[in-house]
Amino acid sequence: MRPEDKAPDLSGGTRRRAREIAGNQPLHGPLTGYYHETYAFVPRDGAFGTARMKLREPRADVIRFERRTFLREEALLTALAGRVRGVPEVVRADGVTLQRYIEGHTLGSRFRAGTAIPDTVVDQLLDLVRDLASIPVGALPRLARVAAGEREAEGDSHGFVERLALFAEEHVYTRNEHTFGTLFRDLGVDAHAFKRLRQRLDGIAERPFHLLHGDLHRENLILDPAGRLWAIDWELATFGDPLYDLATHLHLMRYPDRQARRVAERWTAALEHIRPGAARHWPEDLPRILGFKRAQSLFTDVIRSALDLHGGAPLRAVVPRLCAVLHAGAEPLGLASVPSPGRTATALTRWRRGYTP
The missing domain is CATH 3.90.1200.10 (Aminoglycoside phosphotransferase (APH), C-terminal lobe)
Structure with missing residues (x-):
C-alpha cells in the first residue's frame, strides 16, 4: 500500500461520482492530497479490464499556496500523451474524465527523505x-x-x-x-x-x-x-x-x-x-x-x-x-x-x- 492510500475517509460529491462509476467494485480512497479529493477503482463496465482508474476533483475549501497555470490537469495530460514519458493516461467513463491509477510504490515509500x-x-x-x-x-x-x-x-x-x-x-x-x-x-x-x-x-x-x-x-x-x-x-x-x-x-x-x-x-x-x-x-x-x-x-x-x-x-x-x-x-x-x-x-x-x- 502506498502512503497516498492511507488518508482518512471523507464523503461528498466526488465520492458519490466515484461510487457510481465503480459500481460494486471496491473503492479506494480518498487518497492523500491537499488540493484534490481522489478515489481509485476499477470501472464497473469493464472497458479498461482490471486496470484501476482514479477520479480526481479539486477541493473547494483549501488555502491556495501555489499559483495555478492550467485550468484542468487532465487536459494538460491529454496534450502531453506521446510527448512526455511517464505521464498517466487520461480516459472518459460515464461522461467523467479519469486518470489511470499507476500501480507501484512512490519513491518516498522505497527511499525515505534524506x-x-x-x-x-x-x-x-x-x-x-x-x-x-x-x-x-x-x-x-x-x-x-x-x-x-x-x-x-x-x-x-x-x-x-x-x-x-x-x-x-x-x-x-x-x-x-x-x-x-x-x-x-x-x-x-x-x-x-x-x-x-x-x-x-x-x-x-x-x-x-x-x-x-x-x-x-x-x-x-x-x-x-x-x-x-x-x-x-x-x-x-x-x-x-x-x-x-x-x-x-x-x-x-x-x-x-x-x-x-x-x-x-x-x-x-x-x-x-x-x-x-x-x-x-x-x-x-x-x-x-x-x-x-x-x-x-x-x-x-x-x-x-x-x-x-x-x-x-x-x-x-x-x-x-x-x-x-x-x-x-x-x-x-x-x-x-x-x-x-x-x-x-x-x-x-x-x-x-x-x-x-
Missing part, C-alpha cells in the same frame, strides 16, 4: 527533464488559465520568480494575515521579509522558458512493478524558468549532499543539450532560487503546522518540523533570529487558544 535514490531512477528522471525541456511556451493547445497580460515575457526568469514571490505575499501571507498574522509575528516573520527576499532575487539571468512539472518530489514519482518511473499530480505545472523545477525538486527531495550536487550537474547538462541557454548561469542562480523555495515553504508550513495543531496533531510533533522550516527560511528572508523550540511552542499554543474557524 537517502539516495538509485542511478537507474535518476536516469529516468532526466529523461522526463529532457521531454519537458523540448516543450517550449506555445507548443501546447491553449490550456492556460493565466491571462496573457499576467504572464511573464518569454525568458524573463527574474519576472517569473518575482511573480511567484508576489503570489506568496498577496495570496498566502496578506490574504490570511487576519487569521495567522499574530503567529507569524510571534515567530519573527513580518511583511518586510518579502522586500528582503526580492533583493536576494535581483539580477537572475534570463533563460528560455519551457514546461515545468512544478512538484517533482518523492510522493509524486512512482516506480511501477516493471521499474518504470511515472510522474503524477501535474496540477502545479507551468511554463517558466527551467531552474525553478530543479530547485523545487532539490528542495523537496532532500537528497544527500553528494547526490544533490550530482543531480544538479546532470539536470543542467540535460537542459543545455535540449535547449541551449536553459541552464545559463546555473551555479549562481540555483542557490538563490533554492533560497526562494525555502522562504516560500516557510509561509506555507507555518499555516499548515498551525492547522495541523488545530486538527489534533501533538505539539511535540509540530514544533520540531516548524523549527526546521524557520531555520531553512531565515537566511533568504533576512530574519534577525530564529525562535527557540520553546518560543515556537508558545507561539503555536497562543495561536491555537485564539483561533476561531
Whole structure:
C-alpha cells in the first residue's frame, strides 16, 4: 500500500461520482492530497479490464499556496500523451474524465527523505527533464488559465520568480494575515521579509522558458512493478524558468549532499543539450532560487503546522518540523533570529487558544 492510500475517509460529491462509476467494485480512497479529493477503482463496465482508474476533483475549501497555470490537469495530460514519458493516461467513463491509477510504490515509500535514490531512477528522471525541456511556451493547445497580460515575457526568469514571490505575499501571507498574522509575528516573520527576499532575487539571468512539472518530489514519482518511473499530480505545472523545477525538486527531495550536487550537474547538462541557454548561469542562480523555495515553504508550513495543531496533531510533533522550516527560511528572508523550540511552542499554543474557524 502506498502512503497516498492511507488518508482518512471523507464523503461528498466526488465520492458519490466515484461510487457510481465503480459500481460494486471496491473503492479506494480518498487518497492523500491537499488540493484534490481522489478515489481509485476499477470501472464497473469493464472497458479498461482490471486496470484501476482514479477520479480526481479539486477541493473547494483549501488555502491556495501555489499559483495555478492550467485550468484542468487532465487536459494538460491529454496534450502531453506521446510527448512526455511517464505521464498517466487520461480516459472518459460515464461522461467523467479519469486518470489511470499507476500501480507501484512512490519513491518516498522505497527511499525515505534524506537517502539516495538509485542511478537507474535518476536516469529516468532526466529523461522526463529532457521531454519537458523540448516543450517550449506555445507548443501546447491553449490550456492556460493565466491571462496573457499576467504572464511573464518569454525568458524573463527574474519576472517569473518575482511573480511567484508576489503570489506568496498577496495570496498566502496578506490574504490570511487576519487569521495567522499574530503567529507569524510571534515567530519573527513580518511583511518586510518579502522586500528582503526580492533583493536576494535581483539580477537572475534570463533563460528560455519551457514546461515545468512544478512538484517533482518523492510522493509524486512512482516506480511501477516493471521499474518504470511515472510522474503524477501535474496540477502545479507551468511554463517558466527551467531552474525553478530543479530547485523545487532539490528542495523537496532532500537528497544527500553528494547526490544533490550530482543531480544538479546532470539536470543542467540535460537542459543545455535540449535547449541551449536553459541552464545559463546555473551555479549562481540555483542557490538563490533554492533560497526562494525555502522562504516560500516557510509561509506555507507555518499555516499548515498551525492547522495541523488545530486538527489534533501533538505539539511535540509540530514544533520540531516548524523549527526546521524557520531555520531553512531565515537566511533568504533576512530574519534577525530564529525562535527557540520553546518560543515556537508558545507561539503555536497562543495561536491555537485564539483561533476561531
